[in-house]
Amino acid sequence: MTETPERLRVPEHMYRALGYLFPRLMFLNARYAPQVHWGDIAAALDGFPTDDLDLASAGFWNLWRERWTDRAESYTALAEASGTVAGRSRALRGAAAAYHWAEFQYFDDRTVKQRLRQRIRDCFLGSLAGTDLQVTEGSLPGTGAGYWVLRTEAMRASGEPLPAVVLSNGLDSATEVEVMALAEAYLERGIAAVLFEGPGQGLRLGRTPVLAEMEPVVAELLEKLRTEPGIAADRLAFAGISFGGYLALRVARELGEHFRCVVNFGGGPAIAKFDGLPRRLKDNFRFAFGAEPGADLQPRFDELAIEPGPAPATEVLSISGALDDIFPIEGLYDLDRAWSDRHSLEVHPREAHTSLNLINSYTLRTADLVTERLADRA
Amino acid sequence: MTETPERLRVPEHMYRALGYLFPRLMFLNARYAPQVHWGDIAAALDGFPTDDLDLASAGFWNLWRERWTDRAESYTALAEASGTVAGRSRALRGAAAAYHWAEFQYFDDRTVKQRLRQRIRDCFLGSLAGTDLQVTEGSLPGTGAGYWVLRTEAMRASGEPLPAVVLSNGLDSATEVEVMALAEAYLERGIAAVLFEGPGQGLRLGRTPVLAEMEPVVAELLEKLRTEPGIAADRLAFAGISFGGYLALRVARELGEHFRCVVNFGGGPAIAKFDGLPRRLKDNFRFAFGAEPGADLQPRFDELAIEPGPAPATEVLSISGALDDIFPIEGLYDLDRAWSDRHSLEVHPREAHTSLNLINSYTLRTADLVTERLADRA
Incomplete structure (x- = not known):
């Protein structure tokens, strides 16, 4: 028998630990500004280890960075695969938002931090193509x-x-x-x-x-x-x-x-x-x-x-x-x-x-x- | 001594019960389409009684309707108070979204249901003023x-x-x-x-x-x-x-x-x-x-x-x-x-x-x- 995969959801323990942050993650519904979708949060938090939820620790935010970097990269891949200006724009906006959350509260390595911030910039500016x-x-x-x-x-x-x-x-x-x-x-x-x-x-x-x-x-x-x-x-x-x-x-x-x-x-x-x-x-x-x-x-x-x-x-x-x-x-x-x-x-x-x-x-x-x-x- | 008010958050018991619905509530980040903000959900779910979380019941969705109707009305008040086309547009978009969630899964009274759906329509069309x-x-x-x-x-x-x-x-x-x-x-x-x-x-x-x-x-x-x-x-x-x-x-x-x-x-x-x-x-x-x-x-x-x-x-x-x-x-x-x-x-x-x-x-x-x-x- 094969195992039935579990439905993707923001895990309850993650909502309990990070609930304070959700209004920041969703911020304002915007037209040009990068913003994540709910499913991005679900994918980033899915399977997050339950034993490392110390929000004061570098370890938590390093794991968080890895997961949001994955989200961002899935968006840059989506942008590359898209055959339309509008598709690339929307995907790059998703990437810019995910790169921001990747670098958020991450302070271990300045070079990594700066590279992530540069990617926010590049993806955002790229996302403006075709807009007014x-x-x-x-x-x-x-x-x-x-x-x-x-x-x-x-x-x-x-x-x-x-x-x-x-x-x-x-x-x-x-x-x-x-x-x-x-x-x-x-x-x-x-x-x-x-x-x-x-x-x-x-x-x-x-x-x-x-x-x-x-x-x-x-x-x-x-x-x-x-x-x-x-x-x-x-x-x-x-x-x-x-x-x-x-x-x-x-x-x-x-x-x-x-x-x-x-x-x-x-x-x-x-x-x-x-x-x-x-x-x-x-x-x-x-x-x-x-x-x-x-x-x-x-x-x-x-x-x-x-x-x-x-x-x-x-x-x-x-x-x-x-x-x-x-x-x-x-x-x-x-x-x-x-x-x-x-x-x-x-x-x-x-x-x-x-x-x-x-x-x-x-x-x-x-x-x-x-x-x-x-x-x-x- | 006065009591310190509690911080507004989506309560954990509501997230546990309704987590399946959050990707629907947030849906797609949009430019013209009405969409709620995180804080709207927090306000609608805050203080929701813990003893009535039967999502198959009419009672749950009736309470839900009341709370989202309140959100919608706070947005129509915001629209009325706004002195700009852009302000009214954004507030009416918020109202339209909240009226939709108000009528969602509510089936008790057809007249109420239809009135709420008509309000979605009116608020949405009103929100298009000043857009292209x-x-x-x-x-x-x-x-x-x-x-x-x-x-x-x-x-x-x-x-x-x-x-x-x-x-x-x-x-x-x-x-x-x-x-x-x-x-x-x-x-x-x-x-x-x-x-x-x-x-x-x-x-x-x-x-x-x-x-x-x-x-x-x-x-x-x-x-x-x-x-x-x-x-x-x-x-x-x-x-x-x-x-x-x-x-x-x-x-x-x-x-x-x-x-x-x-x-x-x-x-x-x-x-x-x-x-x-x-x-x-x-x-x-x-x-x-x-x-x-x-x-x-x-x-x-x-x-x-x-x-x-x-x-x-x-x-x-x-x-x-x-x-x-x-x-x-x-x-x-x-x-x-x-x-x-x-x-x-x-x-x-x-x-x-x-x-x-x-x-x-x-x-x-x-x-x-x-x-x-x-x-x-x-």
């Missing part, structure tokens, strides 16, 4: 940063200078995946999206320590955007998610006068105590900050804590989960008091970091608000 | 069926008659949700999509018994398409999913000469024994077939079983899960032998009905194949 999305690449020699200006064909064809939103990565997001997904709401509203990668962000993650003092990068980017005839440099907004939300608060404080509004998705003025960071976050911060394995980053966290200071020269919106264990809500309450009517705080009582169960509705409402603020006042 | 998708509605007075021809603006602007794929619903799918999602792969490849609703399908579900002998409807639709200058009536394909895949096999046999190829996603020549149908399927079939509660549909199933007969006048592709408990694979093996080189059978050993973990890759490959078959031979 146009990517204009630029670099910021002063600070070593890079950026993309994203517009659709129809937006460029209008010939008018466009309002724009500048979007910042968090610590472990991919420019092509989460930041691209966030950008789509703006593109749909006729707003150009500027995706930048400062030191330690995107492809630069693990190459140079992430720059928490990101203001010089944003200042250089602003200089550049002012010389760009396609962009209406007096109609700019800034938004960031997670650590990018923290950066958004810094930008609001230091460069607020250049932006009509600033949005902070899930960041806060202070990171939680390093010692108490759950899951893989200690190593995540160590990797991004270029610290040694085992290093205590509390002194660095202390330096980075933002004193609210006087209210910024722009309107700021923060959206936060009351159960956030990375940027505790308390810091935002203090900042909200200090910044008074220049700051709005939206707190979701049952949400954790970046309120991912609600991302579809809060990004929609936020994009509507930003659209209103960026309207042509001429 | 154009819907041309038509009706088939002879058989009481209706259809949509879907094209993008760019496809219509070409002025050339377009190849087209005719897509059929299954028993409990929604034209606007699953069938629309399947249509997108064709639109991306420059192929018009014709979505029809025969008696008992789509908005007609529960109004008239589903017509298993769907060939006269398809024949009337073919007549109509031949008079449509925008459609190249000699470049047609037919595809259906689940019960629509069964219908596709009938169409291949009776009307094969009108289609360059026919695709059967997860259907088969014979339905499993009525007595042994799992979960809510007995009531699902009873509702669609207009049978009394408690009725035994085995005699009807016996009538409907397709004898393969001689090979059809067209090329047929069937994609099936070896663990399918609705259309058992054995029937397809018989048909595959009988139809010989006019039939290709792709069997996925670890997949159940409609192989939903693999839907992204098999729909991509199938759309590529259909594109090749529909190429202009002139």
Whole structure:
């Protein structure tokens, strides 16, 4: 007798261990941004050993990397076999998403990490063939940063200078995946999206320590955007998610006068105590900050804590989960008091970091608000 | 002391009970087709009573309906509050998806069912404002069926008659949700999509018994398409999913000469024994077939079983899960032998009905194949 194969499903023990991550894996339904399908998760988690579910361990995420790399490679094979532009595009989008999850929380080998991140980039750019999305690449020699200006064909064809939103990565997001997904709401509203990668962000993650003092990068980017005839440099907004939300608060404080509004998705003025960071976050911060394995980053966290200071020269919106264990809500309450009517705080009582169960509705409402603020006042 | 609210998550007991359904809930990442976000599922399943998880019961699906109706209403409220076309479109897409899951497996009250299905329709059509998708509605007075021809603006602007794929619903799918999602792969490849609703399908579900002998409807639709200058009536394909895949096999046999190829996603020549149908399927079939509660549909199933007969006048592709408990694979093996080189059978050993973990890759490959078959031979 031959054995009947078992039905493919996300195993219950994996859902139990990783349930917190599912809203991140699914993120936002998107048009250009790579996104996995449920079956990709099922295939990646199927047969995962039950005895190695320590999410703080390198071992878990190394196995995870192998499994998502397999998914990615099955998508690149699908792309190669496809005889249509649309087929290759969709398959490469699947590959880009799977490569992102492959490198997610993997920090063992910088070369492997960077190769995976490069593959996200290559697959994503390949997936844009045949779409109406146009990517204009630029670099910021002063600070070593890079950026993309994203517009659709129809937006460029209008010939008018466009309002724009500048979007910042968090610590472990991919420019092509989460930041691209966030950008789509703006593109749909006729707003150009500027995706930048400062030191330690995107492809630069693990190459140079992430720059928490990101203001010089944003200042250089602003200089550049002012010389760009396609962009209406007096109609700019800034938004960031997670650590990018923290950066958004810094930008609001230091460069607020250049932006009509600033949005902070899930960041806060202070990171939680390093010692108490759950899951893989200690190593995540160590990797991004270029610290040694085992290093205590509390002194660095202390330096980075933002004193609210006087209210910024722009309107700021923060959206936060009351159960956030990375940027505790308390810091935002203090900042909200200090910044008074220049700051709005939206707190979701049952949400954790970046309120991912609600991302579809809060990004929609936020994009509507930003659209209103960026309207042509001429 | 106030109680700390619990973090919102899909509860483990709900994942355990409903895990089989998650690939259906997430289906295909789509651009126009309504699709839920993970957080919608979390909100719908949060706090679901642990003592009523009998998926064969009306009680479970009635509660399920209430919860998804709440989700849908939160999306319609979001649409009303939105000040942008893009915001309303995205919110209405969310509402349409949630209304579909609300009516899913709910059969208690035909009026409620039909109202929910009408809302899917209204929200979906509303969500197309500002997109480039154009819907041309038509009706088939002879058989009481209706259809949509879907094209993008760019496809219509070409002025050339377009190849087209005719897509059929299954028993409990929604034209606007699953069938629309399947249509997108064709639109991306420059192929018009014709979505029809025969008696008992789509908005007609529960109004008239589903017509298993769907060939006269398809024949009337073919007549109509031949008079449509925008459609190249000699470049047609037919595809259906689940019960629509069964219908596709009938169409291949009776009307094969009108289609360059026919695709059967997860259907088969014979339905499993009525007595042994799992979960809510007995009531699902009873509702669609207009049978009394408690009725035994085995005699009807016996009538409907397709004898393969001689090979059809067209090329047929069937994609099936070896663990399918609705259309058992054995029937397809018989048909595959009988139809010989006019039939290709792709069997996925670890997949159940409609192989939903693999839907992204098999729909991509199938759309590529259909594109090749529909190429202009002139």
